[in-house]
Amino acid sequence: MxxxxxxxxxxxxxxxxxxxxxxxxxxxxxxxxxxxxxxxxxxxxxxxxxxxxxxxxxxxxxxxxxxxxxxxxxxxxxxxxxxxxxxxxxxxxxxxxxxxxxxxxxxxxxxxxxxxxxxxxxxxxxxxxxxxxxxxxxxxxxxxKLRSSLERLANYLLRQQKRAGGSAAFDLDFEKRRLASVLGMTPENLSRAFKGLQPYGVSVEGTRITINDQPDLERFAKPNPLIDDSST
Amino acid sequence: MxxxxxxxxxxxxxxxxxxxxxxxxxxxxxxxxxxxxxxxxxxxxxxxxxxxxxxxxxxxxxxxxxxxxxxxxxxxxxxxxxxxxxxxxxxxxxxxxxxxxxxxxxxxxxxxxxxxxxxxxxxxxxxxxxxxxxxxxxxxxxxxKLRSSLERLANYLLRQQKRAGGSAAFDLDFEKRRLASVLGMTPENLSRAFKGLQPYGVSVEGTRITINDQPDLERFAKPNPLIDDSST
DNA sequence: TTCGACACTTGATATTTGTCAAGCGGTGAA
DNA sequence: TTCACCGCTTGACAAATATCAAGTGTCGAA
The missing domain is CATH 2.60.120.10 (Jelly Rolls)
Structure with missing residues (x-):
């Protein structure tokens, strides 16, 4: 080498x-x-x-x-x-x-x-x-085991947002079909899940995600350090 | 001590x-x-x-x-x-x-x-x-992520049977409500899943399980050492 | 012995998730 | 430029799974 x-x-x-x-x-x-x-x-x-x-x-x-x-x-x-x-x-x-x-x-x-x-x-x-x-x-x-697919997506977006620097808008770092697989659902359902998060202020344009109302999304997602913190 | x-x-x-x-x-x-x-x-x-x-x-x-x-x-x-x-x-x-x-x-x-x-x-x-x-x-x-609840139960039974010594009849080693939770389903669905395995020769009497047609159950369960072998 | 608690089951129903088929839109090659 | 491909989306439908509400049976305490 x-x-x-x-x-x-x-x-x-x-x-x-x-x-x-x-x-x-x-x-x-x-x-x-x-x-x-x-x-x-x-x-x-x-x-x-x-x-x-x-x-x-x-x-x-x-x-x-x-x-x-x-x-x-x-x-x-x-x-x-x-x-x-x-x-x-x-x-x-x-x-x-x-x-x-x-x-x-x-x-x-x-x-x-x-x-x-x-x-x-x-x-x-x-x-x-x-x-x-x-x-x-x-x-x-x-x-x-503890979350529905919608909850998994919501928490994933919050984690990803933090990883990307914390600003409201950020990019998914891989294609949606793979994201669906990682989250344990089908691509079709991922599409619907994104729509299901619109009422909580999530908007999607291609791979670009914007979280318009972070507190609202967090109220729904209920992130938990014992599941979502990568460091601990 | x-x-x-x-x-x-x-x-x-x-x-x-x-x-x-x-x-x-x-x-x-x-x-x-x-x-x-x-x-x-x-x-x-x-x-x-x-x-x-x-x-x-x-x-x-x-x-x-x-x-x-x-x-x-x-x-x-x-x-x-x-x-x-x-x-x-x-x-x-x-x-x-x-x-x-x-x-x-x-x-x-x-x-x-x-x-x-x-x-x-x-x-x-x-x-x-x-x-x-x-x-x-x-x-x-x-x-x-790869199996349905019925498949998880079928494979669990095969694993448990092996652990219990390999004979056709054996006992579950904990209560069904907890088994349901371990397998990622509700107790009600576990009940139905047991019924769903009857066509493959599984009979249940309390905590006692009998596998009447092991090859048939295995054909359904498709056990895989990379999922089901505890040793490797 | 009786009673109550509780685990389990069962049926009816609702929700979630997956499947299939079609359409949309961008990208890259001819 | 055109067109085929492919990922994504959407809608209709099907299957899987959860929920709710009884019921059954067992077991232990009074």
Whole structure:
């Protein structure tokens, strides 16, 4: 892997604490690759040969069963995915595909596991990362089980607004069909859900969303830090 | 904590690899407590003061929002819960209540975190445990997003049957209202779902389930190791 | 033994969500 | 420029799921 990428990978919480020696050893076996959009990087069920780090672009994690499919998460720079499978040396539970042109680091899982055994600092960093991931999924689970689709959309918009800087108008960061899948509904229903939020001051123009009456939307959405805060 | 409980706690994957010294240090600050049924042990949003270990009985992890509530998991001996919150020193995302009379070890979270910083073996054990938990939630997420309630029930029965030893008849291990909540449906719909599985050879008598035609049920349920296997 | 609480069931009905088919509008290639 | 494609929307309809209101049966306490 070209050394020019070392700093950005090294800056990740996962790698920042470990010794230079172990970091370089990990990077020696790694390589960087550019992928065009819509490439399936991994398929669920396959053995987990590499830990992946997204340097640029974005990656969709999804899963299929019995002819249906659903998006479970989107990975944006700079972060890793399929860490749990790598650690457990177990098959991937999700498939991954690039959404756009993406640059991705591939670190052999075996190297990650041996470094993890040898470097306590690295092991602890992995714990922190995994705990974060775990809590994110729990939140998603609560979102799905406790809220209707309209409520999920409303809260998603509030989260996205905050992520985009907090101003009333902002852009969705991926296409609506995928948003629908992430939120656990059909594209048709997402369309209707947007209309259902009009009475609360939400207007939509293509991918541009405007929240005209934030307090009103929040009264409806009832956002909750134990579901909607990404940090805690 | 009385030393009589040391061996069963020590036998947990989480604690089995660490040094005696660190283990005893952890146990010194811990204590064992007996709880009657239906006691709320922790409430979501509270700071995570203790890592919990269930020695006997069972514990329901649930969450509430806007007047609704849902069961997310059941913890059975011998295992821990709210590990992620303990590690991250973050508020609980779920509440916990005893389902029956239960004996539970409480280990101060601060002790867990400092031992985790000091003992690489312990840190690695935590990683393994967390990765396991993470993958379980991902599977639950896929179950919920990819399957109808009837399919979820069918697969649940097949999993439960396997857990109970594989014979055609077995008992549900908790009451139906809670099963409904775990499966993400109402008790009324669970009743109807059981009827809906009759054509596939499922009969119900109280908590006793009989699967008369397993291949037929499996043809309907399409169980998938990437959703239904607890081990991988 | 009787009574009441409670979990479970059942039926009728309402709401939510999905499906199918059609149309609209933008984009990119010929 | 034209046209085919594709994502999005809309409407009509169907299916899944929830809600409400009885009813049934069991179990434990008085």
């Amino acid at each position: 070209p050394e020019q990428h070392y700093p950005e990978v090294r800056a990740l919480g996962l790698f920042s604490g470990m010794t230079d020696e172990n970091f370089f050893a990990l990077m020696r076996g790694a390589y960087v690759q550019n992928f065009p959009p819509q490439i399936e990087l991994i398929s669920e069920g396959e053995p987990s040969d590499f830990l992946h780090v997204v340097l640029s672009g974005s990656v969709d994690l999804f899963s299929q069963w019995n002819g249906r499919d659903t998006s479970l998460a989107t990975v944006r720079p700079i972060s890793t995915f399929i860490l749990a499978a790598t650690i457990k040396n177990a098959p991937y539970l999700m498939s991954a595909r690039t959404l756009e042109k993406s640059r991705i680091v591939l670190i052999p899982s075996q190297d990650v596991r041996s470094t993890f055994d040898a470097d306590g600092t690295f092991a602890r960093a992995i714990v922190t990362e995994l705990a974060q991931c775990y809590r994110s999924v729990i939140k998603a689970q609560k979102d799905l | 009385p030393e009589q409980h040391y061996p069963e706690v020590r036998a947990l994957g989480l604690f089995s690899g660490m040094t005696d010294e660190n283990f005893f240090a952890l146990m010194r600050g811990a204590y064992v407590q007996n709880f009657p049924p239906q006691i709320e042990l922790i409430s979501e949003g509270e700071p995570s003061d203790f890592l919990h270990v269930v020695l006997s009985g069972s514990v329901d992890l649930f969450s509430q929002w806007n007047g609704r509530d849902t069961s997310l998991a059941t913890v059975r001996p011998i295992s821990t819960f709210i590990l992620a919150a303990t590690i991250k020193n973050a508020p609980y995302l779920m509440s916990a209540r005893t389902l029956e009379k239960s004996r539970i070890v409480l280990i101060p979270s601060q002790d867990v975190r400092s031992t985790f910083d000091a003992d690489g073996t312990f840190a690695r054990a935590i990683v393994t445990e967390l990765a396991q938990c993470y993958r379980s939630v991902i599977k639950a997420q896929k179950d919920l």
